[in-house]
Structures are given as C-alpha cells and as structure tokens.
Amino acid sequence: MCTTCGCGTKHIHMDGDILYHHEYAETVGGHTHHMHASVINESRRVRIEQAILAKNNHFAQHNRHYLAQQGIFMVNLVSSPGSGKTTILIETIKALQNEIPIAVIEGDQQTDQDAVRIRATGVPAVQINTGKGCHLDAHMVGHAMEKLDLQSNSLLFVENVGNLVCPAAFDLGEAHKVVILSVTEGEDKPLKYPDMFHAADVMLLNKCDLLPYLSFDVSCAIDFARRINPALQVIQISAIQGSGLQQWIDWIKSGHQQAAQVVMTEKAIL
C-alpha cells in the first residue's frame, strides 16, 4: 500500500508499541546544510499551492483503491468518547459474523481494551495507539490493514479515537463515516461540532433506551443535524437493548453487497 510512495514500514508500530511519525526532518536537515555555501542569499517567491492534508488524502486514496479492488466495505465510526462505538460494533459483529468475514481497526490514545473486547467475539482486531494524537490518519490505517490479512468481500470497521472534532478532517479511505450521538450528550452537539455531522453519511442516535429518563428532544437533535447535512440518514438505536439495530444491520449489508458487486462486475468485464 503506502510502500508505493516510498514510505518505509518500520516507523509505525501497533499493538502496544509507540507510534512514530516519519523522520523526514533528518534527511532534509542534512541536505540544506550541505548546500548552504553555494546558494546566494537572495530572497524569492516559490509557489506551492498544496493542501496541508494532501499527504493524508493520498494515503486515503491508496486505501480506497485497495478496498475497492478487494470488494471490502469499510466504515469509519466517529463520536465523542463513550457514545457507544465499541458496544455497537460488538452487537453488529454478533449479528453478522456468521454471514460475512469482519475485521476491526481500533483507535485509542492509550490501552488495547477495545481491541480485547472485539477479539472476544472471535473477530480479528488491530489496536492503534495514537499516544497524544487525537485522531487516526490514513497512513496508520493503511499499515493496520496490512496487519489484518483482510479477506475479499469482507467488512472492515474502524473505530476512531473518541473525539467529535478532528477525525472529521481525516479521510481514511472509508466508504462512509458514521457518526454516533448518544442521547445523554444533548441535542445541541450537531451545531456545536458541525464538521463531524457534515462529514458523516449516517448518524446513529444511540442509548435511546434512556430517553424516558432525560429531557433530550429527538426531533430537535435530528433537525439540527440535518441543517448541517440535509442528506444525513438517521437511525435511532439502543445498542444495549437492541432496538433499531436491524435497520443499521440492513444498511451495512446493502453497503457490503454493493462493494462486492462492483468487484464482480469489473471481473466480468475483464
């Protein structure tokens, strides 16, 4: 995958090791020092015109290309900490694992507890610890995909770091971002953190079993979210009691079928 960009594979470590960034500064530092004497100190303008996240987007395209070739349906779950990402994943896995091969990439700043919870279902999971980093990027995810030995026509779930802010800006190569909002967080969250609701295609409104005990206004929350993203699909669920989960499972199944079908059609053409 990203080895095609000339990126080594040793600088990134998963499952307990520390995660390093590229050590590009070293080589560049050596270069500039070397050239110093021969360059005249005359100031000039250099056009750059490059998006700051161009590198990430490039890695994301590699991931997306690979997934498309293999017919793998990848979904990136994003939410604030504790909205129920791992609980939803476990229930989704239980419902689908006898039909479809599934793998999971878990992102957290520390610990591999979520990966352990996923592996307890029998599904392979790679934990990425971002340390101080507050989001997953496409490069880390590409390496995690290499470690997972993914099957074609499978499902790949990414549980992003619990953070309603910057995972919105990082394309991982997924087919869809799915944002989870739990009813204990308040109906104003879509307006306070609009980027995430703008980037997502589906919103799971979770912990609906708690609605009788709260003053959370469901239609108001959905209205706020659709102001930011009129096309947003909303599914009301309780991961713990199971309500609404069938609709979510059906959505996953149809995405999975489409991803697999595209590959079959392409093979038929060839």
Added chain:
Amino acid sequence: MHEMTLAEQMLQIIEEAAIAQNFTQVKTVWMEVGRLSCVEKEALRFCFSAVVEETVARRAKLEFIDIKGRGLCAQCECEMDINTLYDACPACGSYAIQIIAGNEMRIRELEVE
C-alpha cells in the same frame, strides 16, 4: 485539536520544497485558511513555531490569507456567502447548501532565500 498534525504536515511540505527548489531559509509562509475549515489560526501559529525549531523554517513568518465561505443552494441555485456549515439560504431558507469555497487549508506561496 489537530493543529499539531497540521503544523507537522506544513513543515513536511516546506522541507520537500526546500529540496526540490534549492532553498535554505524560509522567510514567509502564506497559508490560505477557509472560514469553514476547522483551523484555529492562533493555535496553529503556536504549533508551527514549535515544530519549525532548527529547521529551514525556523525564522519563517506565518501569514494567513482568509478565504470567505461560499455556498450554492441546491434548491434555488443562488450563490451566497456563508459563515457556518448550518447557514440557511437567504433566498429560499433551504439548508441544502453545497460548499464551493471556504474549506481551504493550503500553503499558497513561500518567500525563501
């Protein structure tokens, strides 16, 4: 916030340009920041000054070029200035607005020597 990541990415772009374009010092960095992008400019300035220590950009001045948010209404097809992702169309009240400018986070130009 991810300003530290953005600052690191900026430095990487600058260092690659330093090799490609033969310069050893960056005096000014002009960066386009869209009104609707999730960049907090002062936080980014702080992170940038931290990551450029002992690099070609250690003396660089960071200049922001603000880009207005522009939207296109999917319902009535009018164009408008927008300040947030949840602005309604001033003509028809629809929220179905496609963003056509204001998401930028890019380095436009460098002054180097």
